[in-house]
Amino acid sequence: MSDSSQIALEEFPERTEAAFWFAHAETVPPHTHALGQFIHAASGVLSLITDDGTWIAPPNRVTWVPAGAEHRHRAHGVTDMRVVYLSPDAAARLPSGPAVLAVSSLAREALLALTTPGSRSEVARSHLRAVVVDEVASAPEQPLHLPEPRDPRLRQAARIVEEDLAEPRSLGELAVGIGVGERTLTRLFRHETGMGYRQWRLQLRVHRALVLLASGRTVTDVAAACGWATTSQFIDQFTPLAGMTPGAYRRAALTVRV
Incomplete structure (x- = not known):
């Protein structure tokens, strides 16, 4: 990820979703975001690391990071990172701390569609975002946290x-x-x-x-x-x-x- 991508990642809360490519072993230093976010590795592997431990989500899982939670990332292999930020109202339906949650095939495709550049209207994007939230919020938390x-x-x-x-x-x-x-x-x-x-x-x-x-x-x-x-x-x-x-x-x- 280039320096310009790093800046975009830090300023991302002003937007709603995006995609970033990471080279193998590339890291993002500790940071926080004003909005909660879903993080999904469309390919490769991305570690989410906090003072409380490490989370790794397979392709059928999504990582949830609440607003204000300090975290950093590390890529294992070339990694396609997808990010969707949630409004405070939507985030209220998710766990209060970082978590790995199951993601259905429907939710995963909606998440990938949201984070792939295209000409979808904001109404369509809003519907896709609602699908992701509805599907993931009802999913059980997965035991993929390794405490520090x-x-x-x-x-x-x-x-x-x-x-x-x-x-x-x-x-x-x-x-x-x-x-x-x-x-x-x-x-x-x-x-x-x-x-x-x-x-x-x-x-x-x-x-x-x-x-x-x-x-x-x-x-x-x-x-x-x-x-x-x-x-x-x-x-x-x-x-x-x-x-x-x-x-x-x-x-x-x-x-x-x-």
Whole structure:
């Protein structure tokens, strides 16, 4: 994304929707917007990062960012980012914090139509925007948030796991490695992430898999890199969280829309 695109992104609340292309590993520094926004990666993968953690949305999901929420982005692979801003009245129907929400085929096509240059009237655009809001606002929140640990001990434990996901570590081994009791580490995971260690590690593995698949790695390679014993186990655990199989997600992420 060029410098001029960066300026446009920062001034975007004066508009209602737009599209931006990001190169691989390109980032947008921390910023806020006056209006809440839906963010969708039509191709590639886009991370939404805040002090509370990271969200990654597959093609059948949309990320919601409320007005005033400080956030930044990172692209994984060449990424086609679509943005739709909502009025305060429409935003009142969405969660109070960042979230990943399911997006139906109808809502996704309406969102893509809104963010593709064309000669649609404002009345038509308003109807499309209403479809997106109606469909997404009624959708359940998806478990694709990876909380950011704050306690130094939990941060240390998380980094150990993140650095080598292919090596499965039990909670007990992790506790010994950072010099705390297993009960203490269990309590820290529950208190700071709202999840047990195994669920948190699964979330981390799925997040990593989303990025690696979008980079073109094969399903088998990604399964091994993220610590799944077999490809079938990877498919079984990835699919309920992402809403699609690893193979389907890989194809969608690598499809460049024009």
